[in-house]
Amino acid sequence: MKNLVSMKDLSVEQILAILKQAQAFREGAVSTLKNKYTMANLFFEPSTRTKMSFEMAERKLQLEVLPFDAGFSSTLKGETLYDTVKVLESIGLDALVIRHEQNNYFNELVGKVRPAIINGGDGTGNHPTQSLLDIFTIWQEFGGLKDKIVTIVGDIAHSRVARSNADALTRLGAKIHFVCPREWQAEFETTNSFDDVIEVSDVLMMLRVQHERHDGSISFSKEEYHQSYGLTLERESRMKEGSIIMHPAPFNRDVEIANELVECERSRIFKQMENGVYIRMAVIEMILKGRE
Amino acid sequence: MKNLVSMKDLSVEQILAILKQAQAFREGAVSTLKNKYTMANLFFEPSTRTKMSFEMAERKLQLEVLPFDAGFSSTLKGETLYDTVKVLESIGLDALVIRHEQNNYFNELVGKVRPAIINGGDGTGNHPTQSLLDIFTIWQEFGGLKDKIVTIVGDIAHSRVARSNADALTRLGAKIHFVCPREWQAEFETTNSFDDVIEVSDVLMMLRVQHERHDGSISFSKEEYHQSYGLTLERESRMKEGSIIMHPAPFNRDVEIANELVECERSRIFKQMENGVYIRMAVIEMILKGRE
């Protein structure tokens, strides 16, 4: 593994190797990298959790991390992403985490630049470390993915997570249901009826209503969304024993999930964030080792 | 001490312990923390000196510091402060310095989240490390606070410093006078006449005219303010022997203080900033030790 831009790059064996290494880091394993590496995190879109999670993972691996301020960089002078990355290559960076609003931005980079590219999210496309931390959280909970029923609820069309997760979860043996309003259907088969699948799901993965990506095209209010597609207290009461609630966050309380459920017993929302640090440590270490 | 949000949290004994530890750090003592801790500085309002001072203190304590860019975080997507802090808790942060425009923002955090909360300033409320560094500077100068006459001059109503200092200085035995224009009177007893108190004061603590918090409600010009409430050369000439000038900065030269007096012999303005680093080292170390 020389880069990580999409879940499609990863075989089932590689995914399982990442999960095992993440678990080892979670239990206290330390980095076995032999050299001193320098990274930077290029976030061209706002982010708290993904950026901070990478920052933490990099420091736990004892890497040098250079600050990069996208809002104050030469991209303001019209420099292309390729040229910016070439600059960072020249300066000596070994790996770059990039979040960018353009789908598949990495196609102009991978194979053309020396630093490893780790995709921190591209437009509405991929977000592989988020998928991996979701998979890790389910794997920890049930000891595996085989035959687990995962229901993904919400804005399928605009969600990086849904797309990155769909393929990988299936390859690992899980069964996926998608629930979403008619307006947000994607290329997957979806249902509009949340209530049909609640009682059979092992995992309810609630997606964020991304107000900032919509343009007044939504025909329902927050309250209506909550009633039709949100995880209400009533719906939670019908979830099956041992089933869990996930959300990639940031969440809108009382829109996709009832306020009281964010930190309820079934919720793994904050555990997902914990897991993100270990998954990112595993991914970065494997990529840097693959280059040693 | 598990958090520090207000001077009211601190007993006189605790304040004195912080001053002594700050003095030890000033004289070259090094951190005796046993574990490796990670912090972040969440500044939701612009700041140079407080943020840089905390950054320096954290590095002198050999802590890991994760960068947090409030202007580029998920708060832009409407995430609440509580949820942001829960994210940082999940990612593994041990302590957070927070500056936020909302008074008492910390009430929704302390006791509800795992990371230590250190208040770097809340709205017009508290700024405890500023109060402590002010107290430290007076304590160094006079060997104690007892019976020292401290005159605080300026925008009492909008000043975090005045409020944080008022109570603590009194508890430590100092006598406080407040001088301010009628428009800016607060809940304390104040006088409008600066000249009545100049000659008796051991400390003149000049406050910043916070243009950015006012809304055209001020009835005087900069020149008028300087004449009535500023520290002019003439007023400085009437200060008593051994008395000192303080200012929390940033200062407006020739508004609250004459340009020539900023670095004059009586001025402790830059020494206050030096002291801020040691005070913050002491506070952070005590809080992290209180959690070991």
Place this chain on the structure above:
Amino acid sequence: MKNLVSMKDLSVEQILAILKQAQAFREGAVSTLKNKYTMANLFFEPSTRTKMSFEMAERKLQLEVLPFDAGFSSTLKGETLYDTVKVLESIGLDALVIRHEQNNYFNELVGKVRPAIINGGDGTGNHPTQSLLDIFTIWQEFGGLKDKIVTIVGDIAHSRVARSNADALTRLGAKIHFVCPREWQAEFETTNSFDDVIEVSDVLMMLRVQHERHDGSISFSKEEYHQSYGLTLERESRMKEGSIIMHPAPFNRDVEIANELVECERSRIFKQMENGVYIRMAVIEMILKGRE
């Protein structure tokens, strides 16, 4: 050397000493600084390569680097540069890299503050580390500067690089030609005819068309500029054997240089950026040693 604000500060001997130390760092030498120093990079104008290059150099020297966010600092509250630097002095910083839009901003700092001032670019004035890395790149290529013909092409009037380079290259024995449109002539003797000098030049140094500094006063289109003053494929074909192409970047592809030439065999554009890290290491180390 206690500060570095302009190439005029440096004797020929000092320049050569910096080049030799940069070469040593390039070949793997490590810092021989005895103390622990703390720096900050104050960039009041957007920058990727200069800022990241300094950040990398500082870390390779094992310095502590405090983050400074100019867009979120007290300068927003109207604090002067002098007062900001005095704050950073009080907090304990040993050296500051500053980029500022005001020409000769450093005149209000050097000799008046304790931290070393390293100029990262002032308005349209100086950019000494850029000049040094340009000189270093030519020196590496030809083993010296004597009698080398260096042609600088473009926006001479607005370029820091042209001004910083002009004097130093001449003192080192190089011959300089300037080519620029009539609108952009500066105090140097220039020619409007690029084609007269192409075949004799050892170095073509193309400057950036700084759209963001112009105000509609330019009378030519990008295409016209490229045809008259850009390095086209045709012009490159007439360059003499062993001659090289340089550009301080960020470059406008197909304006000052044909897209295909940016990474061509003659191009040293990305090597300049590599060299920048080593030059900055040499400069910072010499300045900090000069203060030990």
